[in-house]
Amino acid sequence: xxxxxxxxxxxxxxxxxxxxxxxxxxxSGRTRAWAQPLDGKSGDPAxxxxxxxxxxxxxxxxxxxxxxxxxxxxxxxTRVGIDAKEVLRLDxxxxxxxxxxxxxxxxxxxxxxxxxxxGYPNPNHSHFTSQDIWHTGQLAGRASGDGWIGRLxxxxxxxxxxxxxxxxxxxxxxxxxxxxxxxIVCFDSPPAYRxxxxxxxxxxxxxxxxxxxxxxxxxxxxxxxxxxxQVSSAEIRKAAAQYVPRVEYPKSDVAQDLKTAAALLSSGIxxxxxxxxHYGYDTHEDHRRRHDVLMSELxxxxxxxxxxxxxxxxxxxxxxxxxxxxxxxxxxxxSNGIDHGTAGPMFLTGTPVKGGLYGKHPSLQQLxxxxxxxxxxxxxxxxxxxxxxxxxxxxxxxxxxxxxxxxFLT
Amino acid sequence: MRYIPGVLLAFGCLAPVGRAGETEALPSVTRPAAPxxxxxxxxxxxxxxxxxxxxxxxxxxxxxxxxxxxESFFPDPSRTPPPDILPGASLDRGLEQPxxxxxxxxxxxxxxSGHQIEIIVALNKYGDWxxxxxxxxxxxxxxxxxxxxxxxxxxxxxxxxDSQEMIEQIQFLRKNALGSFxxxxxxxxxxxxxxxxxxxxxxxxxxxxxxxxRELMELFSxxxxxxxxxxxxxSARAFTGWxxxxxxxxxxxLDHDFGQKTxxxxxxxxxxxxCVDIVLQQPACARxxxxxxxxxxxxxxxxxxxxxxxxxxxxxxxxxxxxxxxRLLNDDEFYREEVxxxxxxGPVEFLxxxxxxxxxxxxxxxxxxxxxxxxxRLFWPPSVKGWEGGMSWITTSTLxxxxxxxxxxxGLVDMRSLVFDEEFEHxxxxxxxxxxxxxxxxxxxxxxxxxxLNHIRIIQEQGWTPELDVRALVVASGAKSDAEIARTLLTRxxxxxxxxxxxxxxxxxxxxxxxxxxxxxxxxxESEQAEDLLRRFAHLCLSLPEAQLH
Numbered sequence: 039x040x041x042x043x044x045x046x047x048x049x050x051x052x053x054x055x056x057x058x059x060x061x062x063x064x065x066s067g068r069t070r071a072w073a074q075p076l077d078g079k080s081g082d083p084a085x086x087x088x089x090x091x092x093x094x095x096x097x098x099x100x101x102x103x104x105x106x107x108x109x110x111x112x113x114x115x116t117r118v119g120i121d122a123k124e125v126l127r128l129d130x131x132x133x134x135x136x137x138x139x140x141x142x143x144x145x146x147x148x149x150x151x152x153x154x155x156x157g158y159p160n161p162n163h164s165h166f167t168s169q170d171i172w173h174t175g176q177l178a179g180r181a182s183g184d185g186w187i188g189r190l191x192x193x194x195x196x197x198x199x200x201x202x203x204x205x206x207x208x209x210x211x212x213x214x215x216x217x218x219x220x221x222i223v224c225f226d227s228p229p230a231y232r233x234x235x236x237x238x239x240x241x242x243x244x245x246x247x248x249x250x251x252x253x254x255x256x257x258x259x260x261x262x263x264x265x266x267x268q269v270s271s272a273e274i275r276k277a278a279a280q281y282v283p284r285v286e287y288p289k290s291d292v293a294q295d296l297k298t299a300a301a302l303l304s305s306g307i308x309x310x311x312x313x314x315x316h317y318g319y320d321t322h323e324d325h326r327r328r329h330d331v332l333m334s335e336l337x338x339x340x341x342x343x344x345x346x347x348x349x350x351x352x353x354x355x356x357x358x359x360x361x362x363x364x365x366x367x368x369x370x371x372x373s374n375g376i377d378h379g380t381a382g383p384m385f386l387t388g389t390p391v392k393g394g395l396y397g398k399h400p401s402l403q404q405l406x407x408x409x410x411x412x413x414x415x416x417x418x419x420x421x422x423x424x425x426x427x428x429x430x431x432x433x434x435x436x437x438x439x440x441x442x443x444x445x446f447l448t
Numbered sequence: 449m450r451y452i453p454g455v456l457l458a459f460g461c462l463a464p465v466g467r468a469g470e471t472e473a474l475p476s477v478t479r480p481a482a483p484x485x486x487x488x489x490x491x492x493x494x495x496x497x498x499x500x501x502x503x504x505x506x507x508x509x510x511x512x513x514x515x516x517x518x519e520s521f522f523p524d525p526s527r528t529p530p531p532d533i534l535p536g537a538s539l540d541r542g543l544e545q546p547x548x549x550x551x552x553x554x555x556x557x558x559x560x561s562g563h564q565i566e567i568i569v570a571l572n573k574y575g576d577w578x579x580x581x582x583x584x585x586x587x588x589x590x591x592x593x594x595x596x597x598x599x600x601x602x603x604x605x606x607x608x609x610d611s612q613e614m615i616e617q618i619q620f621l622r623k624n625a626l627g628s629f630x631x632x633x634x635x636x637x638x639x640x641x642x643x644x645x646x647x648x649x650x651x652x653x654x655x656x657x658x659x660x661x662r663e664l665m666e667l668f669s670x671x672x673x674x675x676x677x678x679x680x681x682x683s684a685r686a687f688t689g690w691x692x693x694x695x696x697x698x699x700x701x702l703d704h705d706f707g708q709k710t711x712x713x714x715x716x717x718x719x720x721x722x723c724v725d726i727v728l729q730q731p732a733c734a735r736x737x738x739x740x741x742x743x744x745x746x747x748x749x750x751x752x753x754x755x756x757x758x759x760x761x762x763x764x765x766x767x768x769x770x771x772x773x774x775r776l777l778n779d780d781e782f783y784r785e786e787v788x789x790x791x792x793x794g795p796v797e798f799l800x801x802x803x804x805x806x807x808x809x810x811x812x813x814x815x816x817x818x819x820x821x822x823x824x825r826l827f828w829p830p831s832v833k834g835w836e837g838g839m840s841w842i843t844t845s846t847l848x849x850x851x852x853x854x855x856x857x858x859g860l861v862d863m864r865s866l867v868f869d870e871e872f873e874h875x876x877x878x879x880x881x882x883x884x885x886x887x888x889x890x891x892x893x894x895x896x897x898x899x900x901l902n903h904i905r906i907i908q909e910q911g912w913t914p915e916l917d918v919r920a921l922v923v924a925s926g927a928k929s930d931a932e933i934a935r936t937l938l939t940r941x942x943x944x945x946x947x948x949x950x951x952x953x954x955x956x957x958x959x960x961x962x963x964x965x966x967x968x969x970x971x972x973x974e975s976e977q978a979e980d981l982l983r984r985f986a987h988l989c990l991s992l993p994e995a996q997l998h
Contacts, residue, residue, distance in 0.1 A: 163677065164666050166833055202844075209823055209898075210830055211843055225845040226898055229869040233991070234852045234861040236984060240991040243953050244847075252947055254790045260842055260993035267844035279871040322647045322659050371657050373650030378658070407677065 084351040086427055087303055089312045089388075090187070091296075091340065091360045092212060093332075095319030096165065099365035099382025099410075101329055102138070103152060103399075107131035110402040114369040118326040118376065132395070137333035140341030141385075148393040149344070150385060151446045153419055155400035157381030157412025161364065165320070165378075168363040173214035175420050175436045180213065182437060186420060187311050188217030189435040190428065194310065195220065202266050205274070205302060206313040207295040215313055221266040228278035228298060232271045241268040277305035285345045292316040293339030300343055304352040319362060323373035336360075344387060353389050357427050360385035361416070367408055381412035384419055390427075392448045419443045483783040485514045488945055492788045495943050495998040496745055497521045497777055498588035500801035502940070518777040521589040522626065522770060563609075570611035571827050572813050572903070574618070578826070579812035582800045593625035593769070594618065595796060596744060598826065599834030601636045601668060603645035605827045610640070613695050614827055617641035629737055629767035633669060634724050640692040646832065649691045652703040656684040663832050665727065674732040675712060682709040687720040728767065734759035738772070745776060747791025747838070754781065789944035792841050793998045795822035795850075801998065802854055802990060805941060808916040810857050814907055818853035820900030822846050842996060851991035856904055858983045859914045863905040918982040919973060928970045930959045937982065941989040943998035950994065958985050 105111050106122040107130055125133030126142045134142050144150045158177065162168045170179030175186040184192070187204050195203060202221040206212060211224045225231040233240050244264035247253065281301030287293045292314065299312040316336060321328050340360070347353030365382030381400050387393075397414035404411065421432035422443030433439050483489055490509035494501050498521065509517040582591045598621055605614045617639040624631050636642050637660060643649040646660035661684035665675045689704030690697070709718045712726050727733055738758040742750040750758070758772065765771045776782055793801065799815045799822070816826060823846050824835055835841075855861030918937070927936040934955035938946045959969070961984065967975045972982070989995060 162672075163662065163680075164672055165831070166666075167672050209845070211840070224843040229872045230852075230866040230898065230901060231845060231848065232866075233848050234863075234865055235855050236860075236988060236991075239957050239988055240851055243957065243988060244991060244993055246953060252949075254997075256790055256792060256839060256997060257993050259839055260792075260847065260996055263842055263844055263847050264993060267848055270844060271848070275871065279869075322657060323650055370655075371650070372652045372655030373647055373657055375647070375650070375657070378662075 084306070084355045085310060087310050087312065087352070087356045088423065088427070089296075089299055089303065089314070089343075089356055089358045090212075090214065091292075091358065092214075092313070092315045093319050093336070093360065093362035094169075094315050094317045095321075095362075096168075096364045096366055096378055097319045097332075097362035097382060098321065098325065098329055098376055098379075099362075100368065101325075102135055102333065103128075103154070103383045104133045104135060105131060105399055105402060106133045108402045110368070114402075115376075116370070117374045118370045120326075128395075132399070135329075135333045137330055138337045140337045141387075144341065144344055144387060145393060149389065149391050150387045150393045151391050152395050153384040153386065153414055153416075153443070154395060154397045155381045155410065155413030156361070156384045156397075156416040156419060157364070157410075158415055158417070159412075161380040161409065161412070163364070163378040163380075165363055170213060172361060172363050172416065173212060173216075175417050176438075184218055185212070185214035185216040186435055187214045187313070188220060188222070190311070190424065190430065191217055191220040191222075193430045193435060194428065200269075201308060202270050203308055203310040204313070205270075205309050205311070206315075207298050208313075208315050210315070212313055212315060215311070221262065221269075223266055223270045223274070225274065228275050228301075231274055233267075237271075244268075273305075273307045274302065277301050277307055281305065283342075283346050285342050287342045287346075288335070288338040290335040290339060292335050293342060296339045296343040297346075300346050300352075303347070303356055304350060321366070321375050322371070322377060323375035325370065325375045340387070348389060355390070356388050357386065357390055357423065358388045359419075359423065360387070365410065368402060368405060368410065369408060380409040384416065386419070386423075386446050390447055392446055396443065396446060414443075415440060422446060482780055485517075486510065488788065489514070489783050490517060491943070492783060493517060493521075493777060495793075495797075495801070496782075496791070497592065497773075498585060499582055499592075499797055499804055500943050500998065501585065501804045502807055505804075515778060518774060521777070522774065523587055567605060567609070567611045567614075568899075571605060571614065572816065574611075574615050575816035575826055576812035578618075579796070579800065579815040580809075581812075582796070583803045583809065583812075583815070585804065589773070590622060590625050593773075594622040595794075595826070596741075597621040597625060597632065599829060599837075600740070601632070601642065602829035602832050602834035603641045604829050604831075607645050608641045609644070610695065613640040613644065616695070618827075626770040626773065627768070629762075629769055630728050633664075633728060634721065636668075637664065637687070637720065637724065638690065638697040640695045640697065643690065643692045643697070648687055651684060651688050651690065652700075653685070653688045653705040656681070656688055656705070658684040660684075660690075661687055661723075664724070667833055669727045669733045669736060670730060671732065671736045674730065674736075678710075679712055682711045683718075683720075683723045685709055686711065686718045686723045690720050731759065731763070734762045734767070737767070738762050741769075741772060742776065744837070745773075746782060746787045748786060789997055791998060792837075792839055792996055793943065794835070794837060794841060795819040795824035795846075796826070797998065798822070798850060798996065799853065799857070801943060802857065802941070805943070806916065806918070806921070806986065808914060810914065811907060811912065814857065814904055814912075817900035817903040818857070821849045821853050821898055821904075825900065847996070850996065851987070853904070854990040855987050856908065857914060858916065858987050860983060860987050863901055863908055866901060867905055916983070917979070918986055919978045922982060923973055928973065930962065930969060930972075931955045933972060933982070934958050934985070937986055938989050941986055942992075942995055944994055954985070954988060954992075957988060961985075 100111060101120060104120055104125045106125045112119055120135065124136045126136060126138060127133040128145065141150060158171060162171065167179060171177055173185045174180065174182050176182035191204055199220055202223040204215050204222050206215055206224040209226050211222065215222045241264065245261055245268060247261060278298055278301045281304065283297055283300060287297040295314045299314055302309045303312055318328065318332055347356055361384045362382055364378060364380055366376040366379040370376050400410040400413050417436050418440045420436060421440040424430050424432040424435055425442045426447055432442060487506050487510055491506045494506060494509060512520060582588060598618060601621065603617060605611065608614050620635060620639055637648065646663055647657045648660035651657040651660065658680050662680050665680065666672050685705040686709055689700045691700050692698060706717055708715065711718055711723055712730065714726050735755060739749060739755045742755065742758060761775065762772055796819045799818050803810055819826065823841055829835060852861050852866065856863055921940060922933055922936055925936045927933045931951060935946060935951050938951060938954060961981060962969065962972055965977050965981065967977065972978055
């Protein structure tokens with residue numbers, strides 16, 4: 039295939055994808071647009087980015103940021119509770135899980151903001167419904183449309199719908215990144231992220247659409263995904279292969295995914311939002327042992343990421359948000375576990391963050407059906423990130439006006 | 449509306465087939481014509497009720513007529529008895545000591561215990577048997593529905609942690625796959641796998657555990673919004689004492705709460721069985737199941753009116769899934785334009801279908817592990833919600849893997865090239881040591897975290913090659929020119945009809961490749977490179993967006 043044909047093919051496929059997405063945009067002369075600065079401000083070499091770290095399954099907030107100064111905590115968790123002597127104290131009331139020593143260091147350095155009691159009204163105890171609410175920022179969940187990051191992409195790139203700027207590391211794409219209009223990339227392992235044989239011919243044929251061909255919506259969608267795969271495969275592989283981390287990452291899956299995230303965020307290939315999922319938080323039984331492992335993996339992975347990024351342009355421009363679909367009950371159950379609950383802490387961290395406690399801890403005295411009552415609507419945090427970090431209006435994305443969190447940026 | 453066989457239509461006879469008077473109340477002139485029972489419709493049935501097939505099978509179904517063709521997917525269960533729990537699977541066929549090889553790989557990757565390796569080996573054996581059975585097509589609708597229920601009543605071996613319990617649950621689902629949903633709903637909560645997976649084994653009076661009670665209603669029967677948090681708490685009490693001992697269900701009286709409960713409006717000293725019965729009596733339950741089944745088979749959710757009609761039917765028939773599917777597969781709506789050829793094939797459907805359409809065998813465990821690479825790891829559903837299905841099967845990553853796995857099946861892709869990648873071979877040690885840090889070289893990239901990729905790589909390292917003769921398929925068709933060969937193989941490989949416009953680009957690729965190999969047009973079949981070239985062409989076809997649909 040000659041270069042001329044290839045350019046033609048690329049133009050065709052992009053036009054096809056644009057037409058499919060209802061976009062009216064003009065293909066510029068550059069052929070590697072993805073490698074360019076991306077928010078339209080051409081003088082800005084390192085645009086602001088967000089790393090979303092999801093603790094999947096419902097992280098027990100009370101054993102993450104432990105209200106050890108509260109008698110009710112100890113009385114409610116006779117089987118699995120953490121002794122006041124073990125916690126890493128932040129003050130006379132709050133302490134970290136004993137495995138969060140690395141994050142305790144980040145706290146001491148003033149780069150860890152903790153939003154206490156994050157939740158939403160009429161809490162839903164279903165993982166999936168609650169995840170949908172967190173992923174869309176709307177109580178209607180998926181019925182409200184795209185995920186909140188998908189909507190952010192539409193705000194940041196109203197006309198450029200050809201290049202993926204949101205990337206998830208892992209097999210299952212979280213709905214937060216879902217977009218009906220903008221391309222999203224998802225992969226499990228960079229070395230395997232390619233067509234192993236005949237890639238050029240496949241990419242050309244898979245993205246091409248003849249005018250005479252009958253077509254259906256799923257086919258158009260798959261052609262769009264094939265085009266995203268083609269555009270992103272080489273860039274992502276290169277970024278991951280060439281990346282030399284400045285610290286050693288632990289062996290856990292979440293740490294390795296965070297290393298890949300650091301590689302992509304540092305590579306200048308135009309990623310604005312990276313997403314990583316840490317699985318396993320649904321600790322209905324054997325909570326203490328399992329949660330200890332999870333906290334240790336979280337601490338090791340996230341601390342390595344923060345140390346790796348610190349002092350780099352990419353690190354200066356990367357905000358990290360850690361969240362979970364809900365916390366867990368105040369009281370433990372007979373399986374030495376804890377059932378689904380409601381509110382929990384969110385973390386905002388990274389070089390641009392001004393550390394400290396934000397909001398207030400939910401009361402352990404006044405529970406509703408054995409559950410905490412949230413003190414901060416998580417959408418005020420989303421609004422803060424959207425408005426103060428990305429500089430976009432939050433209302434069109436979140437579907438309502440929220441009092442955007444302030445003061446969390448240096 | 450009943451299907452009117454094409455033969456009768458051809459004779460201009462429009463007498464409806466079916467019970468007398470059934471259709472006479474409606475003026476037949478206002479109804480849309482019944483969809484033609486032709487090769488396209490028959491292949492659609494074969495794709496959705498089975499796992500696709502070649503043109504001979506399609507023609508066999510065409511000749512049967514629609515009703516008998518549908519009926520052929522309901523063989524007498526006594527003719528296809530469920531197997532022994534661990535059938536003498538062909539795990540070792542053509543492979544040298546795969547279990548030991550696997551063990552060493554898995555140990556290196558995960559530090560697994562002997563028990564965990566045992567689990568992986570046992571499930572590979574069972575999966576090997578299961579997938580090969582699907583390729584043979586002995587009872588494909590039952591296999592389909594077993595996967596459906598496995599995704600519906602999703603339990604993962606990750607938490608079950610006992611291969612025997614996992615297999616017994618799949619066997620329970622398979623036995624009742626086309627039977628009563630009531631039997632499934634009443635029984636599945638008593639399988640040790642479910643008791644472990646959703647923690648009901650630990651649900652005791654003093655401290656109820658709500659996990660099973662919640663998912664029973666949210667995901668298995670009613671759907672969110674059709675019950676309250678109080679219903680969950682009350683029914684969790686009713687299920688206290690359901691437990692297991694030595695992989696058998698047991699009722700622990702001392703742990704059971706015999707007190708009064710109010711569940712979905714019913715008050716009494718309810719136990720678990722009564723709660724499941726109350727759930728089954730809810731109209732929302734039949735609606736939820738009808739909706740899910742139709743959406744699964746048609747690829748798009750049904751209109752509310754049609755869903756409700758099917759829900760009523762389901763309740764009338766006491767939740768008989770076989771009767772439900774007979775009706776659905778004979779429904780003209782199932783053959784409408786919007787449905788045919790527009791559903792994303794699931795990973796198992798895509799890989800098994802490829803074997804069936806090209807008429808060749810691949811070790812079942814290669815298909816099992818290939819499906820894992822495409823996002824459907826049997827026995828390990830991603831959550832209690834099962835696999836989402838539909839377009840979520842296709843991501844940038846899984847789309848490329850669909851090409852890579854079928855490439856491996858055709859003997860063209862060496863999985864080692866996706867694991868041992870020179871570009872990724874540098875280690876982190878040097879720069880870290882330069883910075884005064886201690887670091888061991890990172891060799892993680894040498895073993896992929898994707899179980900399926902490692903496993904297929906082992907099969908390949910043992911010297912497995914496909915027994916496949918694409919050239920013979922083309923010779924039998926009489927095709928010679930690039931365009932003829934392209935059309936023949938596209939038709940063979942795709943589950944959707946091949947349009948003229950689809951042929952041009954692949955045919956042009958074939959012509960370019962042929963010329964690059966110095967072969968004249970019309971002479972491909974005589975060339976020594978024929979098989980390699982034709983396999984590469986088939987691989988290109990399987991990588992097209994059209995090949996992902998059926």
